[in-house]
Amino acid sequence: MDDIQVFTPKGKGIILPKGATALDFAYKIHSKVGRHAVYARVNGRLMSVKTVLNCGDCVEIDTDENSRPGADWIDYVRTKSAKRHLRSYIQSVLNNEYKRCPLCQPLPGDKVIGFKADDGTITLHKHNCSTAMASPQGEYMSDIEFYVDDHFLYRVRVRVVRRVEHYDYRTDEFELGNLIIEKLMLWRSNRTGAGVTTYIIHRPTSHIVEYISDFDVHSVNEVDSIIKSISAIEGVDKVHRVDVEQQVICTTMKNLAESDINRFIEAQEVPYFCGYKQALKEVKNGRKINHWIWYIFPQLRCLGRSSRAHYYGIADRNEAQRYLEHPILGKRIREITEALLEHKDKTALSIFGGIDAIKVRSCMTMFDFLSPDDIFGEVLNSFYKGERCKITLKVMLQE
Numbered sequence: 001m002d003d004i005q006v007f008t009p010k011g012k013g014i015i016l017p018k019g020a021t022a023l024d025f026a027y028k029i030h031s032k033v034g035r036h037a038v039y040a041r042v043n044g045r046l047m048s049v050k051t052v053l054n055c056g057d058c059v060e061i062d063t064d065e066n067s068r069p070g071a072d073w074i075d076y077v078r079t080k081s082a083k084r085h086l087r088s089y090i091q092s093v094l095n096n097e098y099k100r101c102p103l104c105q106p107l108p109g110d111k112v113i114g115f116k117a118d119d120g121t122i123t124l125h126k127h128n129c130s131t132a133m134a135s136p137q138g139e140y141m142s143d144i145e146f147y148v149d150d151h152f153l154y155r156v157r158v159r160v161v162r163r164v165e166h167y168d169y170r171t172d173e174f175e176l177g178n179l180i181i182e183k184l185m186l187w188r189s190n191r192t193g194a195g196v197t198t199y200i201i202h203r204p205t206s207h208i209v210e211y212i213s214d215f216d217v218h219s220v221n222e223v224d225s226i227i228k229s230i231s232a233i234e235g236v237d238k239v240h241r242v243d244v245e246q247q248v249i250c251t252t253m254k255n256l257a258e259s260d261i262n263r264f265i266e267a268q269e270v271p272y273f274c275g276y277k278q279a280l281k282e283v284k285n286g287r288k289i290n291h292w293i294w295y296i297f298p299q300l301r302c303l304g305r306s307s308r309a310h311y312y313g314i315a316d317r318n319e320a321q322r323y324l325e326h327p328i329l330g331k332r333i334r335e336i337t338e339a340l341l342e343h344k345d346k347t348a349l350s351i352f353g354g355i356d357a358i359k360v361r362s363c364m365t366m367f368d369f370l371s372p373d374d375i376f377g378e379v380l381n382s383f384y385k386g387e388r389c390k391i392t393l394k395v396m397l398q399e
């Protein structure tokens with residue numbers, strides 16, 4: 001006796017409790033119709049979805065895929081199913097503001113589970129998060145939908161792997177590295193606010209070049225589409241999303257590498273055109289041709305803009321000191337600097353080119369600061385009119 005019957009435009013009868021609204025009707029048809037409802041046509045007239053229906057009404061719901069439930073809709077529904085859907089939606093919106101597990105970092109579109117702590121905060125995990133499984137904390141919640149929300153971006157990391165016999169700057173960094181960055185930039189151009197960072201790491205011992213890209217996405221679908229487009233680049237062997245559990249390992253390896261002075265030895269030992277032997281030969285000839293500046297004349301990391309400049313950047317005064325005192329690196333930097341001093345008749349610009357001439361000055365400023373009686377000051381006097389790199393001096397003085 002408390003029910004009413006209304007009809008779809010095709011004449012199908014729908015039973016609803018008395019006082020039900022067009023929203024109840026929409027959710028009864030399908031949860032998607034409810035979620036994306038914009039307005040109702042009741043007996044052919046355009047009405048709000050909050051309109052209370054009467055017995056015998058013919059109801060049609062207009063939807064828009066971009067439309068989302070209003071915050072107050074829960075107050076305008078009578079049916080249990082509509083209430084349940086709206087509660088779950090509200091929860092999912094809250095989830096976006098709630099905690100994501102810092103280790104598995106779920107994305108909208110991933111299958112997720114949640115744990116509700118005593119204080120009410122919910123932490124979302126990927127359904128197979130090993131940490132969550134090992135030490136579940138709080139009340140388990142299985143039926144959570146992690147909806148895509150256009151207002152939320154999530155940082156993800158993708159690792160691209162290329163197998164190489166020998167690292168070749170031109171192919172591995174310049175061509176392939178740029179192609180990857182281009183794909184990401186193109187993708188980003190359609191998404192305001194999304195950031196992109198790419199690092200290139202060469203692991204000579206394992207014969208791989210890695211491209212680690214961090215960027216922002218709305219959902220797991222977006223990550224998948226990027227992975228697909230990067231996989232299509234010729235020369236790419238493997239692309240995959242990196243979980244933070246793995247990221248921690250990557251970061252540790254990277255930090256280790258960056259603080260390990262042997263990264264310079266590794267780079268200088270590269271055969272063909274980029275190693276120390278070749279660099280010395282080119283400096284002796286009075287003209288740099290190949291790309292080796294970062295690890296032959298290193299400068300402070302804070303001055304670098306590219307991933308290589310960062311990787312081969314000298315972290316601080318201590319590392320610069322260790323470089324100078326290193327039996328091989330210390331000997332080589334002095335040997336190649338001496339070779340440079342044979343060309344006092346030339347300009348740094350003609351030997352190194354504009355950008356690298358500036359890097360050499362920063363390098364010489366750094367080493368001259370630590371070892372003023374060495375030969376580095378002579379390069380500054382002969383090629384740079386005694387002018388030092390101001391930023392290098394400032395950093396060296398600060399420490």
Ligand SMILES: [Zn+2]
Binds near residue numbers: 130132
């Ligand atoms: Zn987790």
